[in-house]
Structures are given as C-alpha cells and as structure tokens.
Amino acid sequence: MTEHNSPTTLTQSIRRSAIGLAIFACFTAGLISVTHYFTQDTILANQRAYEARQLLSLLPDGYAAETLLNSARTLDQINATDLSLLHVAGDEHYFRAINDQGQVDAILLPLVAPEGYSEAIRLIVGISPSGAILGARVTRHRETPGLGDQVELQKSNWILQFNGRSLANPLPTDWQVKKDGGQFDQLTGATITPRAIVTALSHGLEFFAVNRTRLLADAVTETEQ
Ligand SMILES: Cc1cc2nc3c(=O)[nH]c(=O)nc-3n(C[C@H](O)[C@H](O)[C@H](O)COP(=O)(O)O)c2cc1C
Numbered sequence: 724m725t726e727h728n729s730p731t732t733l734t735q736s737i738r739r740s741a742i743g744l745a746i747f748a749c750f751t752a753g754l755i756s757v758t759h760y761f762t763q764d765t766i767l768a769n770q771r772a773y774e775a776r777q778l779l780s781l782l783p784d785g786y787a788a789e790t791l792l793n794s795a796r797t798l799d800q801i802n803a804t805d806l807s808l809l810h811v812a813g814d815e816h817y818f819r820a821i822n823d824q825g826q827v828d829a830i831l832l833p834l835v836a837p838e839g840y841s842e843a844i845r846l847i848v849g850i851s852p853s854g855a856i857l858g859a860r861v862t863r864h865r866e867t868p869g870l871g872d873q874v875e876l877q878k879s880n881w882i883l884q885f886n887g888r889s890l891a892n893p894l895p896t897d898w899q900v901k902k903d904g905g906q907f908d909q910l911t912g913a914t915i916t917p918r919a920i921v922t923a924l925s926h927g928l929e930f931f932a933v934n935r936t937r938l939l940a941d942a943v944t945e946t947e948q
Pocket residue numbers: 840841866867868870871872902912913914915916917
C-alpha cells in the first residue's frame with residue numbers, strides 16, 4: 724500500500740479540505756455582511772423611492788414624495804375598525820396626501836384581494852375625502868402572464884376603470900364584473916382576477932366609509948398642532 728492511500732493521509736487531506744472550506748465560508752459570509760452594511764441605506768432609499776412613485780401615481784401632480792412618505796401611519800394608530808375588510812394587518816401603513824392648506828386631499832390605503840387566481844393580490848387605492856377612488860394599483864400578484872396579469876397598469880388600462888368610482892357610483896350591488904351582472908369589465912378569458920379586485924376595492928371603500936372620520940380628522944388635528 725502506498726503512503727498516499729494510508730488512512731492517516733486521507734484524514735489529513737479531509738481535515739485540510741474542511742479547514743479550507745471553513746475559511747472560504749467565513750470569508751464569503753464576511754464579504755456578504757460588509758456588502759450588506761454598505762448597501763443597506765441605498766436599498767432602503769430605493770425601496771422608499773419606489774413606494775413613493777407608486778403612491779404619487781395615484782394622486783394629481785403637486786405632492787412631494789418625502790411629505791407623502793412621512794405621512795405614514797399604521798391602521799392600529801387610529802384604532803381603525805372593520806380591518807377585516809382590507810385583509811391587512813393593523814401594523815400596515817396608510818398614507819395621507821395633505822395639501823398646502825393642511826387639508827387632506829386623499830387617503831392611500833393598502834388592501835388585499837384574497838381571492839386571486841394564483842394567490843392573494845396586493846393593491847393600494849387612493850380615496851378622496853368624499854369617498855371616490857382617485858386611482859388604484861396592483862402592487863404585488865402572481866396572476867398568469869397574458870391573463871390575470873392584465874390588471875397591472877404596465878400591461879393594460881383595465882385598472883383605470885375604477886377612477887372616480889365610489890359606493891354611490893355604481894351602487895354597492897353593482898360592484899361586480901359584467902359577467903356577474905355588475906358594471907365592471909372583466910378580462911378576456913380571465914374573470915377570477917378581476918372579480919377578486921372589484922370585491923377588494925368595494926371593501927376598501929366600505930372600510931373608508933366606516934373609518935372616514937378617524938382617517939381624515941386625525942390628519943387635520945395633526946396639521947393644526
Ligand atoms: C393555466 C391557466 C391560467 C389561468 N390564469 C388565470 C388568471 O390569472 N386569472 C383569471 O382570472 N383566470 C385565469 N385562468 C382562467 C380561469 O380558470 C377561468 O376560466 C376564467 O377566469 C373564467 O372564470 P369564470 O368561469 O369564473 O368566469 C387561467 C386558466 C388556465 C388554464
């Protein structure tokens with residue numbers, strides 16, 4: 724038997740490989756930590772900028788991104804009731820568009836449509852003090868490309884049909900897709916996704932109606948301080 728094949732040499736070889744691997748793993752972990760440390764502020768800033776762009780797209784021109792982001796409050800903070808209508812947790816943020824006169828021009832609410840085709844769909848909706856939708860956007864979904872994904876504004880204008888709609892226009896019973904006897908367009912070959920979103924938006928409006936005073940009065944009080 725040659726020395727190369729002796730058990731001692733094999734053990735040494737394994738030990739050397741293990742040490743080498745351990746050093747490499749430590750080095751890699753260290754590199755990742757250092758990279759994370761130096762990029763976390765940029766990542767956070769990018770996330771905030773992305774969120775601000777989405778929120779601003781629901782509002783008329785003239786609102787400052789930073790002011791809007793700083794208006795964030797959790798739904799718990801105002802003791803919102805009937806949170807189950809939104810299907811979001813109480814520690815989720817909503818935003819307020821406050822104009823130069825200190826008046827609230829819009830409330831931007833997060834909401835979830837639990838009955839998406841693939842899974843729950845996340846949205847934000849901008850609502851005026853009178854309870855009309857200023858705009859709605861799908862912010863996260865896993866609907867099928869070419870079918871359910873047409874609810875994204877980047878893919879089609881479908882989501883724009885909700886602009887200006889409220890619980891008085893149409894009446895709550897008509898907050899359904901046309902296929903179910905309501906007033907809203909479904910998508911060709913895809914009714915499940917639109918159905919889920921129509922329901923979620925009508926529930927968002929109901930939530931706003933129930934909590935209107937808290938959502939609006941809270942901001943007015945704050946600007947008077
Ligand atoms: C592979 C596959 C993916 C589909 N993806 C979606 C989708 O993302 N959203 C959707 O509404 N329907 C989707 N559909 C179609 C639905 O199964 C359903 O036929 C359609 O929404 C009409 O629903 P309705 O019969 O309730 O009106 C998909 C169907 C298949 C076969």
